[in-house]
Amino acid sequence: MKKNHTPSASPIDNAKLQDLEKNREYGEGQFITTDHGVRINNDHNSLKAGERGPSLLEDFIMREKITHFDHERIPERIVHARGSGAHGYFEAYGNVSQYTKAVFLNDTSVKTPVFVRFSTVAGFKGSTDLARDVRGFAVKFYTQEGNFDLVGNNIPVFFIQDAMKFPDLIHAVKPEPHNEIPQAASAHDTFWDFISLMPESMHMVMWAMSDRAIPRSLRMMEGFGIHTFRLVNENNESVFVKFHWKPKLGTHAVVWDEALKISGNDPDFHRRDLWEAIENGNFPEWELGVQIVPEADEHKYNFDLLDPTKLIPEELVPVTKIGRMVLNRNPDNFFAETEQVAFHPGHVVPGIDFSNDPLLQGRLFSYTDTQLSRLGSPNFHEIPINRTIAPMHNNQRDGHMRQEINVGRVSYSPNSLNNGYPAQAKESEGGFVSVYERVEAHKVRERSESFADHFSHAALFFKSQTPVEQNHIISALRFELSKVETIAIRQRMLGLLSQVDNALANKVAEGLGLAVPAQPEKPMNHGIGADADPQKHEPKPLDKSYQPSDALSMLKNPTVTDTIETRQVAFLCADGVSEASVNALKKALEAKGASAKIIGPHAGNIKTDTGKELKTDFTFFSSSSVVFDAVYIPGAANMAPLESNDNVIEFINDAYRHCKVIGADDGTDKLLSKTTIGNKLADKKEKTLPGIVMGSSKAFADEFISELGKHRIWERESKIVE
Numbered sequence: 230m231k232k233n234h235t236p237s238a239s240p241i242d243n244a245k246l247q248d249l250e251k252n253r254e255y256g257e258g259q260f261i262t263t264d265h266g267v268r269i270n271n272d273h274n275s276l277k278a279g280e281r282g283p284s285l286l287e288d289f290i291m292r293e294k295i296t297h298f299d300h301e302r303i304p305e306r307i308v309h310a311r312g313s314g315a316h317g318y319f320e321a322y323g324n325v326s327q328y329t330k331a332v333f334l335n336d337t338s339v340k341t342p343v344f345v346r347f348s349t350v351a352g353f354k355g356s357t358d359l360a361r362d363v364r365g366f367a368v369k370f371y372t373q374e375g376n377f378d379l380v381g382n383n384i385p386v387f388f389i390q391d392a393m394k395f396p397d398l399i400h401a402v403k404p405e406p407h408n409e410i411p412q413a414a415s416a417h418d419t420f421w422d423f424i425s426l427m428p429e430s431m432h433m434v435m436w437a438m439s440d441r442a443i444p445r446s447l448r449m450m451e452g453f454g455i456h457t458f459r460l461v462n463e464n465n466e467s468v469f470v471k472f473h474w475k476p477k478l479g480t481h482a483v484v485w486d487e488a489l490k491i492s493g494n495d496p497d498f499h500r501r502d503l504w505e506a507i508e509n510g511n512f513p514e515w516e517l518g519v520q521i522v523p524e525a526d527e528h529k530y531n532f533d534l535l536d537p538t539k540l541i542p543e544e545l546v547p548v549t550k551i552g553r554m555v556l557n558r559n560p561d562n563f564f565a566e567t568e569q570v571a572f573h574p575g576h577v578v579p580g581i582d583f584s585n586d587p588l589l590q591g592r593l594f595s596y597t598d599t600q601l602s603r604l605g606s607p608n609f610h611e612i613p614i615n616r617t618i619a620p621m622h623n624n625q626r627d628g629h630m631r632q633e634i635n636v637g638r639v640s641y642s643p644n645s646l647n648n649g650y651p652a653q654a655k656e657s658e659g660g661f662v663s664v665y666e667r668v669e670a671h672k673v674r675e676r677s678e679s680f681a682d683h684f685s686h687a688a689l690f691f692k693s694q695t696p697v698e699q700n701h702i703i704s705a706l707r708f709e710l711s712k713v714e715t716i717a718i719r720q721r722m723l724g725l726l727s728q729v730d731n732a733l734a735n736k737v738a739e740g741l742g743l744a745v746p747a748q749p750e751k752p753m754n755h756g757i758g759a760d761a762d763p764q765k766h767e768p769k770p771l772d773k774s775y776q777p778s779d780a781l782s783m784l785k786n787p788t789v790t791d792t793i794e795t796r797q798v799a800f801l802c803a804d805g806v807s808e809a810s811v812n813a814l815k816k817a818l819e820a821k822g823a824s825a826k827i828i829g830p831h832a833g834n835i836k837t838d839t840g841k842e843l844k845t846d847f848t849f850f851s852s853s854s855v856v857f858d859a860v861y862i863p864g865a866a867n868m869a870p871l872e873s874n875d876n877v878i879e880f881i882n883d884a885y886r887h888c889k890v891i892g893a894d895d896g897t898d899k900l901l902s903k904t905t906i907g908n909k910l911a912d913k914k915e916k917t918l919p920g921i922v923m924g925s926s927k928a929f930a931d932e933f934i935s936e937l938g939k940h941r942i943w944e945r946e947s948k949i950v951e
């Protein structure tokens with residue numbers, strides 16, 4: 230069999246790595262040329278008739294350069310436009326052969342290369358990272374049996390049950406079409422109008438209003454495949470499966486006021502954090518987990534496994550860890566890799582198959598279709614980041630920007646001129662065979678009655694949260710709904726919330742200055758005629774049999790960890806700062822994998838009390854406590870420059886408000902007296918406040934680190950629910 234020429238290899242094999250090396254050095258010691266290899270003699274001036282004369286049309290060099298530039302942009306993704314990517318690998322623990330024949334999930338000797346793209350959903354490509362939004366968590370596994378894409382989110386359920394509603398959902402959440410306001414935000418009328426008429430969205434709404442929607446870092450998020458998939462073993466026996474990613478650093482969030490301020494201070498906060506962690510060798514890591522449900526148990530639960538607005542509580546079906554993923558290399562080129570990567574839930578390998586979840590089924594159509602307009606050609610699989618490392622042969626040919634130079638006369642099957650090749654693979658030879666599922670039914674446009682419980686999982690989620698987390702959900706709903714101008718929409722939402730949890734609805738209503746309607750409005754009254762009811766079935770009453778699930782709360786989650794690895798502490802310093810005070814905590818933090826950033830009155834260096842130079846990383850003016858995990862005020866020969874600086878006062882006040890740990894050495898009392906801390910101490914007539922670590926004792930660093938390990942000091946927060 231003749232081999233086809235492949236001009237460049239897949240993105241992750243050795244040949245590609247060498248290519249990348251070459252690319253990195255590309256241009257070094259080389260002449261600048263046109264795209265067609267002609268050396269350019271003058272890249273600064275266009276060709277003109279005389280120094281002051283008109284430009285000449287014959288200037289093929291300028292025309293080529295400008296034409297290329299004019300076409301540099303491609304359409305951004307219709308959803309998930311804002312994203313950040315990284316390379317890494319996946320290693321299996323080798324404990325799933327009874328469930329799946331997928332080699333990459335079983336063979337412990339294989340390191341499967343991966344490319345991951347994290348994203349927000351609603352905002353445009355240049356929008357802020359800290360929008361309140363679900364995060365995309367899409368992983369491309371370059372397995373030896375072909376590419377497997379796990380295109381998931383950081384929230385385990387979705388807003389809608391049927392793909393048919395996706396364009397409506399997205400039209401509702403995107404900026405409103407008449408004035409294109411607001412950017413990357415769900416806090417506006419069209420979104421809540423749609424939601425208030427879609428009771429099935431209530432479970433996802435609870436998650437989206439929780440702190441899951443404002444992660445501290447992309448490295449500190451869980452990931453979920455959402456839909457029920459199937460695993461298939463060598464004997465073609467199948468089980469249902471839900472996929473989970475569990476982050477090594479735990480699941481953490483920022484607070485809403487902080488998110489708003491980060492958006493101004495550093496809109497690239499998550500992208501920068503991911504990039505810097507990898508550059509510094511702090512490789513983000515997740516474990517891949519599965520919840521397995523035998524086929525025989527398909528109807529065992531009081532929710533439908535095919536309904537993507539439901540989850541399987543971990544207490545009912547535990548998560549078994551089956552491997553780990555490490556991200557250890559930043560992209561070389563954002564456009565070539567992060568922008569051009571094309572994910573598709575339909576990219577599966579033998580051993581993984583689909584369920585009949587109607588949202589998943591719709592996605593299986595959508596993702597190839599969207600690449601045709603975004604990447605512009607059916608040959609998008611040839612873009613290096615999308616290439617499989619498995620041998621690839623078929624009779625697909627030609628099309629825009631075809632890279633491969635297929636050799637020979639044969640591009641059809643069956644053929645005899647190429648001895649029948651490329652040949653079909655039997656199942657025993659790794660050929661993909663769909664799950665042998667019997668389907669016999671009427672064609673209908675209907676929703677199953679088993680999808681009609683819209684409130685029980687929303688209520689389960691809410692009651693599984695700690696009071697702190699419940700407060701945040703209530704505040705988020707108050708924030709969002711107070712931005713909705715149409716009172717009827719606010720009221721309709723209160724009606725829906727009251728069916729989830731009365732106390733929740735009442736607290737939100739209080740914040741809106743409204744009363745919870747005695748009789749929730751029937752959403753479908755807004756449709757035209759009875760046929761507009763998508764559900765057909767009456768919503769089911771609340772199922773109160775669910776026990777709270779700790780895994781649903783970020784604070785109670787059993788995987789929560791007190792590690793301070795990669796956390797960043799702002800040290801507020803000026804000339805005369807005590808070198809000993811800086812060094813003692815800095816050393817202790819670094820020993821635990823955290824780092825100190827010196828914030829000073831100006832860029833460059835400041836002088837310590839021993840006359841040494843200390844380099845500042847940021848200034849009081851150019852930074853803010855919202856982009857750090859904690860604050861430390863070292864002792865100093867002269868505190869006056871800090872005491873008289875409004876930015877310093879705001880820095881400390883924000884850190885206090887956002888429940889961050891604040892450490893203060895001896896001699897900082899006057900500065901603290903000008904901040905919220907001073908006011909609180911005076912009010913309470915107490916010497917200490919939670920999470921404020923004072924003094925210079927030997928135990929100081931240990932105490933500071935132990936408080937930092939709590940992530941936030943929630944006792945400080947003002948409460949809506951006790």
Ligand code: HDE
Nearest residue numbers: 306309346365366367381387392395455591592595596599
């Ligand atoms: Fe997507 N989604 N989606 N989606 N989705 C896209 O594909 C779509 C859904 C998700 O980093 C698009 O290449 C439909 C659920 C992620 O490149 C598009 C439906 C989940 C990403 C598309 C859904 C997702 C996308 C836009 C309802 C969680 C970003 C650009 C049936 C499991 C991938 C593109 C990346 C991207 C369609 C619902 C996750 C238009 C029709 C549910 C993480 O094809």
